[in-house]
Amino acid sequence: MFDSLTSKLGDIFDGLTKRGALSEGDVDAALREIRLALLEADVALDVVKDFIEAVRQRAVGEEVLRSVTPGQMVIKIVHDNMVEMLGGDGSAGDAPGLDETGVNLAGPPPVAIMMVGLQGSGKTTTSAKLALRIQKREKKKVMMASLDVYRPAAQQQLAVLGEQAEVVTLPMVMGEQPLAIAKRAMDSARREGCDVVILDTAGRLHIDQELMDEVAKVSAATNPIETLLVADAMTGQDAVTMAREFNEKVGITGIVLTRVDGDARGGAALSMRAVTGKPIKLMGVGEKLDELESFQAARVAGRIMGQGDVVGLVEKAAETINKEDAEKLAKKMMKGQFSLNDMADQLAQIRKMGDVGGLMGMIPGISKMKKQMAETNIDDKMIVRQQAIISSMTAGEREKPKVLNGSRRRRIAAGSGTSVQEVNRLLKQFKQMGTMMKKMGKMGKKGLLGGMGGGMPPGMMPPGMR
Amino acid sequence: MNEEPKGGWLSRLKQGLSRSAAKLADPITAAFTKRRLDAAAIEELEELLIGADLGVATASKITGNFARTRFDKEVDSDEVRTALAEEIEKILEPVAKPFTVDTDLRPHVVLVCGVNGSGKTTSIGKLAWQLKAQGLTVMMAAADTFRAAAIEQLQIWGERTDSVVIAGKPGADAAGLAYDAFAQAKRQGVDVLLIDTAGRLQNKADLMAELEKIIRVIRKIDESAPHDCLLVLDATVGQNAHSQVEVFKDLVDVSGLMLTKLDGTARGGVVVALAEKFALPVNAIGVGEGVDDMRPFEARAFARSLMGLS
Numbered sequence: 030m031f032d033s034l035t036s037k038l039g040d041i042f043d044g045l046t047k048r049g050a051l052s053e054g055d056v057d058a059a060l061r062e063i064r065l066a067l068l069e070a071d072v073a074l075d076v077v078k079d080f081i082e083a084v085r086q087r088a089v090g091e092e093v094l095r096s097v098t099p100g101q102m103v104i105k106i107v108h109d110n111m112v113e114m115l116g117g118d119g120s121a122g123d124a125p126g127l128d129e130t131g132v133n134l135a136g137p138p139p140v141a142i143m144m145v146g147l148q149g150s151g152k153t154t155t156s157a158k159l160a161l162r163i164q165k166r167e168k169k170k171v172m173m174a175s176l177d178v179y180r181p182a183a184q185q186q187l188a189v190l191g192e193q194a195e196v197v198t199l200p201m202v203m204g205e206q207p208l209a210i211a212k213r214a215m216d217s218a219r220r221e222g223c224d225v226v227i228l229d230t231a232g233r234l235h236i237d238q239e240l241m242d243e244v245a246k247v248s249a250a251t252n253p254i255e256t257l258l259v260a261d262a263m264t265g266q267d268a269v270t271m272a273r274e275f276n277e278k279v280g281i282t283g284i285v286l287t288r289v290d291g292d293a294r295g296g297a298a299l300s301m302r303a304v305t306g307k308p309i310k311l312m313g314v315g316e317k318l319d320e321l322e323s324f325q326a327a328r329v330a331g332r333i334m335g336q337g338d339v340v341g342l343v344e345k346a347a348e349t350i351n352k353e354d355a356e357k358l359a360k361k362m363m364k365g366q367f368s369l370n371d372m373a374d375q376l377a378q379i380r381k382m383g384d385v386g387g388l389m390g391m392i393p394g395i396s397k398m399k400k401q402m403a404e405t406n407i408d409d410k411m412i413v414r415q416q417a418i419i420s421s422m423t424a425g426e427r428e429k430p431k432v433l434n435g436s437r438r439r440r441i442a443a444g445s446g447t448s449v450q451e452v453n454r455l456l457k458q459f460k461q462m463g464t465m466m467k468k469m470g471k472m473g474k475k476g477l478l479g480g481m482g483g484g485m486p487p488g489m490m491p492p493g494m495r
Numbered sequence: 496m497n498e499e500p501k502g503g504w505l506s507r508l509k510q511g512l513s514r515s516a517a518k519l520a521d522p523i524t525a526a527f528t529k530r531r532l533d534a535a536a537i538e539e540l541e542e543l544l545i546g547a548d549l550g551v552a553t554a555s556k557i558t559g560n561f562a563r564t565r566f567d568k569e570v571d572s573d574e575v576r577t578a579l580a581e582e583i584e585k586i587l588e589p590v591a592k593p594f595t596v597d598t599d600l601r602p603h604v605v606l607v608c609g610v611n612g613s614g615k616t617t618s619i620g621k622l623a624w625q626l627k628a629q630g631l632t633v634m635m636a637a638a639d640t641f642r643a644a645a646i647e648q649l650q651i652w653g654e655r656t657d658s659v660v661i662a663g664k665p666g667a668d669a670a671g672l673a674y675d676a677f678a679q680a681k682r683q684g685v686d687v688l689l690i691d692t693a694g695r696l697q698n699k700a701d702l703m704a705e706l707e708k709i710i711r712v713i714r715k716i717d718e719s720a721p722h723d724c725l726l727v728l729d730a731t732v733g734q735n736a737h738s739q740v741e742v743f744k745d746l747v748d749v750s751g752l753m754l755t756k757l758d759g760t761a762r763g764g765v766v767v768a769l770a771e772k773f774a775l776p777v778n779a780i781g782v783g784e785g786v787d788d789m790r791p792f793e794a795r796a797f798a799r800s801l802m803g804l805s
Contacts, residue, residue, distance in 0.1 A: 065551050068545050068551050069550065069551055069734055070734070071548075071734050071735070073546070074542055074546045147731060147756070147759065148612075148756060148784070149611075149612025149613060149614055149756070150612060151611065151612055179784065180617075180648070180784070181647070181652060181655075182644040182645075182648035182651055183644070183648075185643075185644035186642070186643045186644035186645075186648070187643075188644075189643035189665075190643050193643070234756075234758060234759045234760075235760070236759065236760060261729075261731070261732070263610070263729075263732045263733065264731050264733060265548040265731060265732055265733020265734065265736075265761065265765065266545070266546050266547065266733060266761075266764075267731050267759070267760055267762070268731075268733075270760045271759075271760065271761075274760075288610075288611065288696060290696060290698075290699075291610070291697070291698060291735065292696070292697065292698040292735070292738055293733075293735035293738075294734075294735070296733070297733065316611075316641075
């Protein structure tokens with residue numbers, strides 16, 4: 030029922046690429062599917078409409094009809110438009126050299142940065158991440174102050190994070206109100222020679238007039254150079270209302286998208302950008318304090334479109350895969366010398382990288398395989414069982430699987446708590462992998478999965494994928 | 496619905512929902528002050544439901560059901576709203592089940608899980624308050640040992656609700672802590688044990704494994720624990736809620752949902768799609784940050800509020 034955007038667009042574009050020329054009707058049919066897919070990716074309805082209209086205008090007509098591969102042309106137009114709408118060129122986060130964080134710090138110190146957003150959007154964690162980033166990259170002294178006097182232990186949370194990040198936090202005073210805290214923070218930053226003050230405000234609903242007034246007062250008193258709206262990448266259709274109201278009532282200067290490391294498509298990013306016109310400056314990509322990155326429009330566009338987060342995949346792979354091991358393995362693979370030991374290593378690496386499904390989602394064009402995998406039940410648990418099977422073999426058996434006769438297979442099944450069928454299946458997969466690798470070895474070193482356009486690092490091939 | 500006292504929970508829920516519903520309902524009013532229900536009109540209706548996070552599939556199913564009986568007839572906005580609300584109510588009715596405690600268990604162990612920032616700790620505080628009001632004894636376990644000051648946050652809720660909080664040090668093993676809390680709750684004959692867990696995104700395999708471990712470990716005391724596993728869902732979340740429910744349900748056998756932050760403009764419409772797809776009970780909703788801002792989920796009220804009807 031809820032096909033992923035990846036597979037939907039995959040189907041459409043498969044259809045498009047197979048044809049020589051595109052009629053207006055083709056484009057319309059594709060755009061209708063794209064519209065649905067974008068809605069399922071949580072892009073707000075009005076934004077989807079504008080987007081589709083823009084793409085239609087560019088796609089229908091000569092540009093596409095004259096191009097050699099019309100399908101690719103449409104993909105490109107959709108992608109370019111998305112990047113543009115996300116603020117690709119104008120986005121400060123993408124301007125290299127100027128200021129890497131994309132966060133404006135120019136002004137007589139101390140400059141204030143105010144973080145606003147709904148409850149649970151990740152303001153406090155983002156405040157600490159941003160403080161650490163500015164302190165590290167810009168070599169500026171940062172002070173953080175929590176203005177959240179409502180949520181229990183919110184101020185302690187910022188204090189603890191401050192210790193972890195080695196960023197100064199304003200000492201707490203019981204019963205002090207947000208406006209007073211903000212003023213005290215600015216005074217004390219001035220005295221202590223801080224360059225930047227990050228004001229972490231309480232989570233609030235944009236319809237809570239009292240709290241919105243409060244944040245407006247803090248803003249007036251501290252005159253923040255940046256007012257960043259912190260918003261969850263998982264946000265649904267309400268992203269438009271929320272972002273618009275925050276922008277109108279508080280006047281935001283930018284957006285921070287959090288939980289980009291989740292598996293949400295992040296269509297809210299497009300909605301918020303479109304409705305406020307404010308750049309998305311940063312994105313949170315993990316729970317650790319250094320996991321805050323400049324916003325990359327192309328990367329997020331790829332995700333929304335379901336083309337996969339290639340950058341994220343490569344980064345993740347680089348983190349977990351030992352480069353030398355991978356190269357060694359790649360050489361072995363090319364030569365066709367691939368043993369069950371190597372397969373076990375691969376399985377371990379895949380598991381290290383986390384959920385197989387999530388990983389697959391990052392690979393472009395793989396959604397169909399993902400479906401197949403779901404059907405064949407290739408998941409984390411299966412990998413665990415496969416590892417158990419290989420662990421139950423002797424060293425000799427792993428090097429030379431040919432010796433595995435019926436009785437050995439029964440022993441292995443018993444030893445690994447699996448069945449002979451599962452052992453057989455694994456051996457069959459192993460055989461297929463070997464054959465495939467030999468073929469690829471012949472194709473040369475140009476990317477093991479070059480055909481998928483993914484530039485997959487060696488050693489990352491999940492088993493059983495054909 | 497109208498006999499509720501002013502400022503009662505229903506009016507507060509309505510207040511919250513109607514803010515959201517106003518946006519949903521007004522275009523309906525505008526589009527349907529008597530008009531023929533043709534294909535274009537149906538598509539407009541479908542889009543309005545999509546705008547409330549119901550998702551494409553559910554939205555088209557609901558409007559489809561509606562269109563089947565009234566296609567090409569003259570309809571007005573009230574009729575449309577009432578009819579759609581009825582369709583939505585039908586879907587929600589089977590999942591509207593309040594959370595109940597089995598007092599024979601002593602303790603009835605409730606594991607509370609969800610993604611980061613969904614409102615787990617606040618929901619536990621509010622749930623404890625409610626259970627206390629029913630005359631039950633409540634213990635809380637601060638098994639979110641990861642997030643900064645999560646333990647302190649739960650402890651404050653413990654003070655507010657006059658419940659015992661079992662807590663360890665930050666960074667301690669969550670499963671071990673849950674085990675200790677369970678053992679202690681059992682010794683003391685506490686009615687309910689609420690276990691607060693760290694927020695985790697459902698695509699993080701290692702964090703999900705940690706949650707499975709908590710369950711594995713507390714089952715060493717009682718095979719049937721946890722007796723309930725509540726997934727806390729933020730109403731502002733869009734279609735990713737499907738993925739959240741699917742993965743959590745798969746790994747930790749979720750017994751019910753708690754829908755939070757319904758006092759904003761987000762309509763939580765995704766819960767309609769979830770009801771269709773997973774049929775998991777919605778045990779409670781959150782409509783504010785106050786200690787008494789938890790409500791039972793009522794299908795009719797929710798559906799009607801969603802459509803801007805009182």
